[in-house]
Amino acid sequence: MLTQFGATADSLSKASTMMFRIGTDAHLYDDPDDVSIAPLLDSKFDSEKCEALKRLLALIAQGFDVSSYFPQVVKNVASQSLEVKKLVYLYLLHYAEKRPNETLLSINCFQKDLGDPNPLVRAWALRTMAGIRLHVIAPLVLVAVGKCARDPSIYVRKCAATALPKLHDLCLEEQTAAIEELVGMLLKDNSPGVVGAAAAAFASICPSNFSVIGRNYKKLCKTLPDVEEWGQIVLIGILLRYVIAKHGLVRESLMLTSDPLVKHNSEGEDLEPHVAMRKPLHETSFDICTEIADMVSRSYLEGPDKHLSQLGHVNRDSLRLDGSCVTSAKSNDDVKILLQCTSPLLWSYNSAVVLAAAGVHWIMAPKEDVLKIVKPLLFLLRSSSSSKYVVLCNIQVFAKAMPSLFCPYYEDFFINSLDSYQIKALKLEILSSIATYSSISSILLEFQDYIRDPDRRFAADTVAAIGLCAQRLPDVAHTCLEGLLFLALSDGDAASLGEEEIVLVQVIKSIKAIIEKDPPSHERVIVLLLRSLDSMRAPAARAMIIWMMGEYSYMGVLISKMIPTILKYLARRFTLEAVETKLQIINACIKVLLHIKGENMSELQIIVGYVLELANSDLNYDIRDRARFLKNFLSHCMRSHDVEEVKDQKEYKDLTHVLAEYIFGGQRKVQSEPFSYRFYLPGSLSQIVLHAAPGYEPLPEPCSLIDESHFPSHVEGTTIMEDRAIDSETNDIDDSDAMSGSLEEENTTDYSSQASVSGSSGGGGSYNGASDTDGDEEAGALINLSDGAPTSRNHIKDSEENSASGFTDFGELMSNRALESWLNENPGSSQNFYDVSHAQRSLARISIKDIAQLVKPKSYTLLDPANGKGLSVDYRFSSEVSSISPQFVCLQVSFRNYTTEPMSNIFLSEEEADQGPDSFGKSVSSSESFSVSHGEAATLVSMEEISSLAPGQTTNRILHIRFEHHLLPLKLVLWCDGRKQPVKLRPDIGYFIKPLPMDIEAFSKKESQLPGMFEYIRRCTFTDHISQPNDKKDEQHSQITDIFLMICEKLALKMLNNANLFLVSVDMPVAANLNDLSGLCLRLSGEILSNSIPCLITLTLKGTCSEPLEVSVKMNCEETVFGLNLLNRIVNFLAEPAP
């Protein structure tokens, strides 16, 4: 009965879950493709379309590629049902980049929707249109954004602000002016919601264009509390940067604690390199660690990498904080307002807002006001455990620099047993750095509890923290030592457990650190430890105790009395010890011998001799070496003793003895550990991961904005009243502009001045010197990969220099030249088709000589005679570097007249109808560091006109074109006999680079500098060689045609025919199996035309001669996107069969 009931209950619950799932989309997720989707998409019912779209979404969610449905889906964009629309948009955004051409079909619909009376429809259309990221439609999107930025609906304006960064990503430099103008306009919006989104746009588009902020500063501060939480986070950062750039740091703040200039900033020339340890300014209640505070402020301003690299130099006044860069929080209005507006945000619900506001106070507020941030920060610890971790990471820095802030709140850092290990470790570190004499007793009590925690790793950390506390507060050192000693001596039985060992080792380590501070007063401790040596199992702990014995053997009466006994014990146990302990025993022996005086000498010498003998025949070579070395070292000392003891003391002091004294003499001064912390701005990602994340920027240089004089509000001496008046005036002007609604007008009136502003402020405010002013602007928006390591930056510069110096020489065919120079190495073997030059392991490096002559760039047809009324135009990319500018690509265009009549006035030009051909190029969306001085995307240097072309005649012309990395066809117009003929020129990414001659060492060095994110590999199959042997059979060759070589040559030629590269080396496998090609390796190098970033390509083959070869192509290039595109291109043409 009961079982039956159970069964019913079971089925009931099943039924109820079934019931529960009815009406959800469960079945769609579970098997999305159980019906055919295509007919549903074409259905005329919205519900069926919906179902189909949901199935597609389910497939996307599960990681399938369903882009094949793209055309059918795009059709539905015109649907009136909002749900269908939304689903189509979701699908479209996922695949738009993959299917650019079909996506264009939807543009009309978006444009229609942009005029819809329903603001929701307008907003969605705008968001999707900007989100599909096609370069072609960028101008259309710009117009749409401009229109929506003036929309009556707040939501639409907000979406317009969000769309700006997408657009900026897409357009790169071309429309920056217009985009920045829109950002400025939206920042002035009356609705806080729009301002927040505009702030985010500002931060990612033009974070250093402070003039835009300057005009609205006060208004932005006032709206700050009403802005949405996410906008607040960004806006706080922007305002902080602005104030520092405009007014500099605050005199009373923590940032200038240690600066001598603060004291006498009236005489600003007094720029002596200051002493790091200086008494705090206000000795009253602020316990500030001046050294760390100083380092924090420098790291904030310069970025820690730069700062740390300068540490070695004495000259530390690189900041040049002269008197004018310092302001006061009390007298400066802007600073005051900022602090006022951000302080209520410390009560925000959003922990990110609280942390951002706390960061502002940390940097700008006078020291006595920084206390304000403490309670809110501590309150954040009660939020989710994820944010707890981030907040603790930041508090850790605050507490290190200014321990007094958190001292009274030490209880908040007491550990909860449910905390994760990382959080526990952070809390311990904070506790040990904020402990004071008043709080240490309760902290130590807590620590005692932690040591009993089941997590032994945590217990070990606690022991380490006790050691730190004892070092910071010498008065409690004794108490700590007693406690530690108790642990060390009592844990005897438990220590046998593997886990317990880490605690014990840490205990001894801490004891050692405490003793090191003041050895003579801790003799008793050492003796106690030595006595317990027998019960201690952990080799590391034993090694440390033995080290202490050797180090302090000279000190005190007790120790020296014990030493012979202990050494005997150790000598007896020597063979049983672990390696590290053995090494320490040997060391200790020597130290003891050096220090010992008087009666025990001979006995000790025997023991030491015995130990050294044992060590001499140890299994471990390290120990044998050490023993041998020390034996020699001490031979003199020991012998002299043996012979006669009355000898004069001076005799000992021969060279080896002095050396031994020097090495083992001990008495080393305990060096204060150099600080190697890295500090990043509070609340930044870099502070958590402890390296500068791409896009991280330190604070702007103080007062870098002061140079601008064309903003009336910046003129010095104007009172605030005037300031306001002018502010409102400028506002009025801008408003009227906005009313007129014409974008172009604004451009012309405003942009010229703005451009210069951004230029100057960029130059002045850039943190890394002048080298990356161009990188500055997008740093926030794009992945600035080149930002990562300073080494890579240098190396780009190097290559730039190379290209600059070598540029004039590269007039001729690059690969030709380079090959010749390379061939000079093996002049004797010029007749040979190849030469095995230097064998390296199992590889033979060969050279292919004639390859330069064989290189025949592929020819493309621009116009065939059928369409061109008898005129045929072909073009091929030439490997020459343009004489006009390195950014231009040279094309060799050949015109041929197939008709019977002569033709005249043949001429190629750009399509005029369009403003700029930019709308036809699909940009590589994240090419961040292309510094471009011109506005347009691709430019054609006007071609020399062909005045006449006789029948059958062929004429060649060189064309210089700048493509700007746009991979879409360039539309040109061909004029012939006065007729226009539109033609399309297809760019080849293989010619956006030029050969970069280098040798194999340089290649591998560069390669090693570009690991990880800069390295991509793709594979393809290479089949060209298969058909080849058959052809070659007919040809009679006196030489033995080596099939390896032939394949090498084929491969190299294919590469050089299709891309403008330099062949660095060819490595051949010297394999037993003659048919096995695996390991054949070709290295090629080139550099990107526009920015001279090197691209290194390595082809590695796998397979046998008679079968298709598997080629793996590896690309090392800092320009990730370009590299990937080039890689794709290479893979494409390699896989493409030979014609």
Added chain:
Amino acid sequence: MLQCIFLLSDSGEVMLEKQLTGHRVDRSICAWFWDQILTQGDSLKLVPVIASPTHYLFQVVREGITFLACTQVEMPPLMAIEFLCRVADVLSDYLDGLNEDLIKDNFVIVYELLDEMIDNGFPLTTEPNILREMIAPPNLVSKVLSVVTGNTSNMSNTLPGATSSCVPWRKTDLKHTSNEVYVDLVEEMDATISRDGTLVKCEIYGEVQVNSHLSGLPDLTLSFANPSILNDVRFHPCVRLRPWEANQILSFVPPDGQFKLMSYRVKKLKNTPIYVKPQLTSDLGTCRISVLVGIRNDPGKAIDSITVQFRLPPCVVSSDLSSNHGAVNVLADKTCSWTIGRIPKDKAPSMSGTLVLETGVERLHVFPTFQVSFRIMGVALSGLKIDKLELLNLPSRPYKGFRALTRAGEFQVRS
């Protein structure tokens, strides 16, 4: 800005992916992430920011679901974490909980929500009230309706009015037949009691939760009788900060429905309502354990749902535990929980038993920490008192209700 959001099930399966910017993130990052979790153990699950070779990952784990966001550029990490928490909140609110099935069953809604909540990697609309108007939550009525009519639309046709109002958290022109507002003080007591029974730390984390069903655009003012005991506060965005700064008065226009108006902290409390006294003595490979629980300071209301939980130390092989009141359970992962419920009048509940230690371990050298939970209805242990609640701008007299509740937060007793 965030580049991509993944939702992972507790077995590491990618349930959803939402690309946010043009810089596409490949799914393989999830495989990498899960590999790390598998190799480094669960401790990595608790690290919110991870630097992978190609991306920085932010993770928030809720009910077994991992919310994973990727970025390649500098951004405030707390912003990402807060956003992911917000997504988790909104989803569990929409789906009535959060688990693998719920997400898969409602993946379309999840997609639609994510699309509204974040645009180009920057949060767009995160206010739950607006979202609810834009995308209808799946409730039983709409489900049944969709089965019957075949119409599955859950998208609103119009833009919620709140997006354009100056109080974006509130629907415009709300009408309720019965105007009522309830204010709850929900407090959690965090306490740490050390080995020797002293109270190391005792504080209250409290929330003022308001459930309002009011018509029109009401303006509420809430004041406390003793605001000075508050150590620190955080507010819902609707609270005007100036009146608080000046007079410690909460003045606000409430969102509709349930929301957290404020959270606060009261520190340095002197005593706890109950005591838990664990005692462990070990010798010769066995350990006697006894735990006593009783009322220390009677709060005046009944204390219920008392449970004591602890994890047996790793060196314990087996255990034999019994109690004179309530039930004792030992789970496979050595978690031991003792459910007491309400303390009986006639006796003090106690649990006792023996633990057998690993061979070779004579005495216990690591000791468990006991997590205690309880609940007291009708009392705010911090002593915070609501003075009055004034309502302006209302057509009719509303009904006002006040309640209080205290439960244990991080209440732990070391042994």
